[in-house]
Amino acid sequence: MIEMKNVYKVYDNGVTALNGVSTTIKDGEFVYVVGPSGAGKSSFIKMMYREEISTKGQVSINHVDVSDMKLKEVPFLRRGIGVIFQDFKLLPTLTVYENVAFALEVIEEHPKKIRRRVMDVLDRVGLKHKARFIPAQLSGGEQQRVAIARAIVNSPKIVIADEPTGNLDPETSWEIMRIFEEINTSGTTVIMATHSKEIVNKIRRRVIAMENGKIVRDEHRGEYGYED
Template sequence: MILMEDVYKTYPNGVSALNGINVEIKQGEFVYIVGQSGAGKSTFIKLMYREEKPTSGKIVINDMELDKIKEKRVPFLRRDIGVVFQDFKLLPKLTVYENIAYALEVIEESPKSIRTRVLEVLDEVGLKNKARFLPAELSGGEQQRVSIARAIVNRPRIVIADEPTGNLDPDTSWEIMKTFEEINERGTTIIMATHSKDIVNTLKNRVIAIENGVIVRDEQRGEYGYEV
């Protein structure tokens, strides 16, 4: 469960990114975050995994109150949150297998359980035959699948995706969205910032629209609502 109450975020340069956000997202929901560039979407998302801290207000993620937890507890918060980025953020000198395994190595899983789980998620995203490849040897869509596999390898309750199809062609984007839908069907909460009108209007889910740091629309099975 995700809860934000009266959340404000002002950056040191004086830019006001969020202005009184109040929202609740239940476990298992699939939510699109939409809005024009600069509306506050990225800040909204970064607050959830403590990449940014609110200037004021209350944020609760999986029963952890983010403005009150100590820095040493942040890694425990992030174990339950998978993050998928537009530019993949894969480690270029590590193989596909190693990129995913790294997420388990940092929490000191055993080598045997790491191997089992990595091969399992590679199978889920259709890349079991690419385990020994380097990121540069993969297509953009395959790299994003690796990024998704890395995000879900810890079996997080929440997956946050920031423009995950932004660098992909339309056909590949639909394949990636199918993967996200399958993850969501297993009970994982998906929160996705996107500029894709076609995806939002075709694959109906909850839509939260942000403008000038304020939620202006929150609809179940909503529309994108902006010209592209």
């Protein structure tokens, strides 16, 4: 479970990104985070994997206050959270297999388990046959699927995606969304910041809408509510 209690985030330049945010996201939920550019969506989700630290207020993951977490404890927090970015953030000189395996190598997993697990998740995202390709040999949609495979290879309880379909064509976006639905169906909590009106309105899930650093709407099976 993710809990935020009266969370503020004020950057050094004086910009207030979060202004008294409070919410609870239960295990197994699928949540869209929507709102205009500059609304605070990225800061909101970055709090969850401690990429950002609140200026004031409490952010808890499974009743552990991540705001007070020591730096050496952060990697252990992130082992249970998979993060997916709009620009993929793949290592360009590594193969598809190596990009995904890297997430297990850094936690010193056994080599036999790494191979088995990596091939399993590549099969799950439909890229087992391209394990030896490098990112430059893949389409944008394929690169995003590699990024998803890397995010879920540790079997995280939470997957956080920041505009995961933002650079993809509509057909590929729907393919990516099917993978996210499967991940969620398996019991993983999915939190997705998105500007896609079509996706939010078609695949109805909980919607948290943000404006000016505040949650202005929180609806079960909500709609996007903004123009593209």
